[in-house]
Ligand code: HEC
C-alpha cells in the first residue's frame with residue numbers, strides 16, 4: 001500500500017473499509033429491530049405455488065453470532081496486519097519483510113557451505129561435485145539465456161567451452177568478468193580506412209589471418225591499412241584481452257564469418273555487453289560460478305555435478 005501518491009487516498013480507502021464493516025453491524029442490528037408487517041400467525045401474507053407461505057422468523061442465534069465474530073475478526077485483523085490504507089498494522093508484517101527473512105534464513109543455511117568453498121582454490125572447487133552442482137544451477141538460472149544451456153553461446157554471445165577468450169580465461173579474469181560485467185566496443189572505422197575498396201581489402205586481409213579463403217592481391221593491399229586495427233587487435237591480429245578485442249587468427253567468429261560480416265563490423269562497429277552480476281549474485285556465488293565456467297575449458301580438472 002505504498003503506491004498512494006497522496007495521503008488523502010489512504011484515508012479515503014481506510015474510511016470506506018471501516019464504514020463498510022460498521023454498516024454490516026448496523027444492518028444486523030437494524031434487521032433485528034425492524035418489524036415486518038405480519039399476521040397473528042407470523043406469516044407475511046406472501047404465498048407462492050399455491051400454498052408456500054412466507055414466515056417472519058428471527059435469524060438463528062448461531063448465525064447472528066457467526067456474523068458478529070467475522071466482524072470482530074476483520075477489525076482485529078486490520079489492527080494487526082496492513083489493510084487500512086497505508087497503516088502498517090501493529091505487527092508491522094509485510095510480504096517483502098517475510099521474503100527478506102526467508103532469504104536470510106536460506107542464506108544462513110548455506111553460509112557454511114560457501115564458507116568451505118571460500119577457503120578453496122578455483123581448481124579445487126572445480127573438483128568438488130557439490131560445488132559443480134550448485135554452479136550448474138546458478139548457470140542455468142542466470143547465464144543460459146544468453147550463453148545457451150550448453151554454454152556454447154551463439155552469434156554475439158561468446159562460447160564459454162572453448163579456450164578462446166575475449167578477456168582471458170584465468171579464474172581471476174572470469175571472476176572479474178562476472179563481477180563487473182564487460183563492455184566490448186569496436187568503433188566504426190570505415191572512414192578511417194578510406195574508400196569502400198580499402199575496407200574490402202582490409203576485410204580480405206582479416207580473412208587471410210585465419211587461413212580462410214581470400215583474395216591474396218586484395219589481402220596484400222589491406223595489410224598496409226591494418227595499422228588502424230592493430231591498436232586493438234594487435235599487429236599480428238591475435239587480439240588483446242585488456243580491451244576484449246578478439247583474436248582474428250583463430251577462425252572463431254563471435255559475430256559471424258565472411259567478407260560481408262567483416263565489412264559490416266568495420267563500417268558499423270559493435271558494442272556488446274556482458275551484464276555485471278555483482279548486484280544479483282554474492283561474491284561466494286560468483287566464485288563457485290567462475291569455477292564452473294572455468295571447468296568448461298579445463299575438462300580434465302573437473303568433477304561432474
Ligand atoms: C544478457 C546476456 C548475458 C547474460 C545473462 C550473461 N552474459 Fe556473459 N556475456 C554476454 C556477452 C554479450 C558477452 C560478450 C561481451 C563482449 O563481447 O565484450 C559475454 C561475455 C562473457 C564472458 C567472457 C568471455 C570471454 O571470452 O572472455 C564470460 C566468462 C561470461 N560472459 C560468463 C557469463 C556467466 C557465467 C553468466 C551468468 C552469470 C553470464 N555470462 C551471463 C552476455 C550475457
Ligand code: HEC
Pocket residue numbers: 183184185186187189193202203206226228229230231232233243244245246248252253254255256262265266270271272
Ligand atoms: C578500439 C579497438 C578496436 C579497433 C581499433 C578495431 N577493433 Fe575490431 N573489435 C574490437 C572489439 C572490442 C571487438 C569485439 C566486439 C564485441 O565485444 O563483440 C572487435 C571485433 C571485431 C571483429 C569480429 C570478430 C569476431 O570474432 O566476430 C572483426 C572482424 C574486427 N573486429 C575487425 C576489425 C578490423 C578489420 C579493424 C580495423 C579496421 C578493427 N577491428 C579495429 C575492437 C577494435
